Amino acid sequence: MRSAIHPTSITRPAALAAPHRLLFLGGAVAVLLSMAWWAVELGAGSLGIDLPQPSIPPAWAHAMLAQYGMLPPFMLGFLLTVFPRWLGRPPLRVRHYLPLFVLQFGGYLLAVTGLLDRPRVMLAGFVLMLAALVLALGLLGGMLRAAGTRVQHAQSCFLALLLGALGEAAFVAYLLGAPWWWAMLAIQVGTFGFLLPMFVSVCHRMIPFFSANVVPGYRMLRPRWSLPLLWGLLLGHLALSLAHGFAWLWVVDAPLTLVLAWHAWAWQPWLAMRPGLLAVLHVAFAWLPLAFLLFTLQSAVLAATGIYVLGRAPLHALAIGFFGSMLVAMVTRVTQGHSGRPLRMGGAAWFGFATLQAVAAARIIAALGVDRELWLLLSAGGWLLAFAPWVARSAWIVLTPRADGAEG
DSSP, X not given: OOOOOOGGGSOOOGGGSSHHHHHHXXXXXXXXXXXXXXXXXXXXXXXXOOOOOOSSOHHHHHHHIIIIIISHHHHHHHHHHHHHHHHTOXXXXXXXXXXXXXXXXXXXXXXXXXXXXXXXXHHHHHXXXXXXXXXXXXXXXXXXXXXXXXXXXXXXXXXXXXXXXXXXXXXXXXXXXXXXXXXHHHHHHIIIIIIHHHHHHHHHHHHHHHXXXXXXXXXXXXXXXXXXXXXXXXXXXXXXXXXXXXXXXXXXXXXXXXXXXXXXXXXXXXXXXXXXXXXXXXXXXXXXXXXXXXXXXXHHHHHHHSOOOSTTHHHHIIIIIIIIHHHHHHHHHHHHHTTTOOSOOHHHHHHHHHHHHHHHHHHHHHHTTSSXXXXXXXXXXXXHHHXXXXXXXXXXXXTSOOTTSOOO
């Protein structure tokens, strides 16, 4: 006699147990694919090897895939997991986040394939990734409307995601034939309207929170005035950049540097050097005021002398130093904590984080014009070297059940 299998007795794959698991997995794959293509592109160019080229400038493709394909899965996985907690709402179900993953990751894979001189495939990929952002806005916006209280960090993250969708829509318009400056709009919005406000909002909430959970007597500081101020200054930077007012960026970048440096100091990093998983959050954040100090110096010199110095050094102090380091620090913290494992960095995470510091330095050296092609190639290869063990470790964690046997 056959025994009936009750539907609830079927074990759900570990990757579907929580939104961050599936989307972190997609992001981990995207980190390696994006930088592998960029390393090959740079290497082929240096050696004079002909490869299939994207239908758009490779540097634009690199920027767009990094900003709208590689990093959003991590951000979406985090937001879909923490929004219910921040807003007192029920956790999202698989039917909510599985379609979003399919759109985001499927779109990313199409966009990467489109790099091989397949413009229509690239267009399809960016359309699907835009649809993923729109779906995320619907899910998160629904929770915001249903919540009985306003949560500043949730509102800030939602606004950053909205600007990200607008930026990606601008790039889709460019791929459909809009003028080239639509692509420039998408890239600038991606950095200063989408990623940076999103990262800053999460840091503003989580770094003091994580520190207070570990350090006895820690003073948790999350001033309500600073997020609106940072938003205003970042939008000012974005507006001046889009208007080519580079000689005037110091007007907003100098106060940005001061406000960000104040946060880095006020969060008392000297108290948070143990354990390592907490220390790396503070070290990663320190790249942010440094990046805007470089932006300020670059703009001030341009205003005073008409000479454009430092090249893309400020941008890559931001992109690799801050975004890359904070990605490893924050995702490792969330992955360890939400998998029932000890809150420790581990060898793969330490290797990735330390190597990224060297990669950021190499990319800054490349921007200063010292054997530029060699340092560019070294930085791209270093990124792959930094992330490969970390990606393998993270993928294993999200594909296996929680170590403590709990759900999620």
